[in-house]
Amino acid sequence: MKSTFQKSIPKELNNCNYMNYFSLNTPDHISSFKDAVIRGIAPDKGLYFPESITPLDPSFYETIENYSTVDLAYEAIQQFIGDEIPEEELRAILSEVLDFEFPVVELEKNVATLELFHGPTMAFKDVGARFMARCLGYFSKQSNTKENVTVLVATSGDTGGAVANGFLGVEGVDVVILYPKGKVSPIQEKQLTTLGQNIRALEVEGSFDDCQAFVKKAFLDESITDHIKLTSANSINVARWLPQMLYYIIAYRQVKDKAEKLVFSVPSGNFGNICAGIVAYKLGLPVDHFIASTNVNKVIPDYMDTQTYTPRASKPTISNAMDVGDPSNFIRIQKLFSNDYDQLAALFSSESFDDDQTKAAMLKLFIENEYVADPHGAVGYLGLESYMEHHPDTYGIFLETAHPVKFLEVVEETLQTKVAIPQQIQKVMGGQKKSVEIATYEELKSYLLD
Numbered sequence: 391m392k393s394t395f396q397k398s399i400p401k402e403l404n405n406c407n408y409m410n411y412f413s414l415n416t417p418d419h420i421s422s423f424k425d426a427v428i429r430g431i432a433p434d435k436g437l438y439f440p441e442s443i444t445p446l447d448p449s450f451y452e453t454i455e456n457y458s459t460v461d462l463a464y465e466a467i468q469q470f471i472g473d474e475i476p477e478e479e480l481r482a483i484l485s486e487v488l489d490f491e492f493p494v495v496e497l498e499k500n501v502a503t504l505e506l507f508h509g510p511t512m513a514f515k516d517v518g519a520r521f522m523a524r525c526l527g528y529f530s531k532q533s534n535t536k537e538n539v540t541v542l543v544a545t546s547g548d549t550g551g552a553v554a555n556g557f558l559g560v561e562g563v564d565v566v567i568l569y570p571k572g573k574v575s576p577i578q579e580k581q582l583t584t585l586g587q588n589i590r591a592l593e594v595e596g597s598f599d600d601c602q603a604f605v606k607k608a609f610l611d612e613s614i615t616d617h618i619k620l621t622s623a624n625s626i627n628v629a630r631w632l633p634q635m636l637y638y639i640i641a642y643r644q645v646k647d648k649a650e651k652l653v654f655s656v657p658s659g660n661f662g663n664i665c666a667g668i669v670a671y672k673l674g675l676p677v678d679h680f681i682a683s684t685n686v687n688k689v690i691p692d693y694m695d696t697q698t699y700t701p702r703a704s705k706p707t708i709s710n711a712m713d714v715g716d717p718s719n720f721i722r723i724q725k726l727f728s729n730d731y732d733q734l735a736a737l738f739s740s741e742s743f744d745d746d747q748t749k750a751a752m753l754k755l756f757i758e759n760e761y762v763a764d765p766h767g768a769v770g771y772l773g774l775e776s777y778m779e780h781h782p783d784t785y786g787i788f789l790e791t792a793h794p795v796k797f798l799e800v801v802e803e804t805l806q807t808k809v810a811i812p813q814q815i816q817k818v819m820g821g822q823k824k825s826v827e828i829a830t831y832e833e834l835k836s837y838l839l840d
């Protein structure tokens with residue numbers, strides 16, 4: 391397979407292994423990996439995109455079972471980082487980030503789930519958050535100024551825990567998390583507020599949208615940014631987005647012998663995870679098809695039907711980490727197919743399911759396969775089931791993006807069963823909550839400047 395990208399922009403450094411990132415808004419605005427990670431978003435508000443994607447040698451996939459997880463990850467991700475992080479350092483980062491299992495669990499003949507929830511916060515975002523944290527930590531250590539970077543993040547629940555945990559103890563980085571008071575689950579609140587060290591939580595009198603508005607305002611407020619270096623930790627950041635490609639390659643290593651035609655169904659919200667899967671495909675990973683499974687927030691399924699992109703306000707669902715009305719990474723997916731709809735539609739489809747269908751799928755998986763899926767995984771299962779009705783000769787893997795305990799109430803109510811609380815979560819539940827309550831933007835500002 392040939393990459394569709396031209397190395398049209400001259401490398402900034404001669405004789406150096408180096409990746410340029412350009413802004414999808416203004417393609418001649420280029421940046422190093424380091425600057426892309428520190429800025430998060432380009433100065434023109436565009437998303438960063440790698441200038442080239444060079445497929446790995448076919449022998450890599452032919453002999454993949456001989457690679458350790460860290461070796462495999464290094465081979466796949468190295469070209470996106472170049473020499474900006476030296477090999478030894480990058481390997482050390484990868485071995486810390488990937489220190490848990492990513493098992494493919496077969497449920498039926500030719501149907502399996504890839505469990506991404508075995509990390510410290512039991513959300514698949516652990517990998518991206520930890521990778522980004524360690525890259526920032528490395529760059530901060532390298533810089534001469536002893537100035538810390540402050541990661542400011544608003545969370546409606548699941549993301550914040552992964553970010554908080556990922557950055558815990560990373561030198562040179564402070565984290566301030568805003569969450570809406572009384573609107574996150576007890577487990578989620580503990581995950582945000584009990585860590586201590588360089589992680590601080592602000593409990594905002596208001597909604598998630600208020601938290602988000604405060605954060606956006608702070609990034610534009612020079613009376614803050616003149617004094618402290620602020621950055622975000624959302625999935626727009628290349629260091630959070632790209633390492634997700636590794637899930638697909640690690641899954642392939644497990645099913646290579648039985649999956650001649652491999653299909654992935656990815657429960658999608660901001661479409662960062664599935665977009666990274668398509669990057670793995672561009673690296674030569676033998677995948678036949680990608681399904682983006684969504685809840686009723688179905689801007690992309692509608693786009694695939696009509697070729698018209700219409701963002702909408704999000705609707706609340708039981709798979710709430712996917713309640714997104716304007717998926718930020720879809721523009722990157724389009725770019726991966728040279729903005730050509732037919733190319734995209736040849737490899738990618740998208741389907742939407744409502745909460746009743748999601749609950750029915752959770753129940754079916756529980757009764758027929760003795761498998762407890764969370765609502766996000768169940769949406770992934772539905773997308774796969776629907777595709778495989780018409781493509782029975784494929785091997786399908788749906789991604790399970792959160793442990794069911796993260797969505798305890800709806801899981802226990804739907805399945806009429808108790809979910810055992812895993813050790814990671816029990817540990818947090820016993821911790822002491824520490825947070826500061828704020829109600830206004832001025833309070834946030836004085837907190838940050840204090």
Ligand SMILES: *Cc1c(COP(=O)(O)O)cnc(C)c1O
Pocket residue numbers: 513514515548549625657658659660661662663664711712766791792
């Ligand atoms: C964030 C998240 C998703 C959606 O991932 P995207 O990369 O935004 O598409 C799905 N499931 C869970 C549990 C999540 O936390």
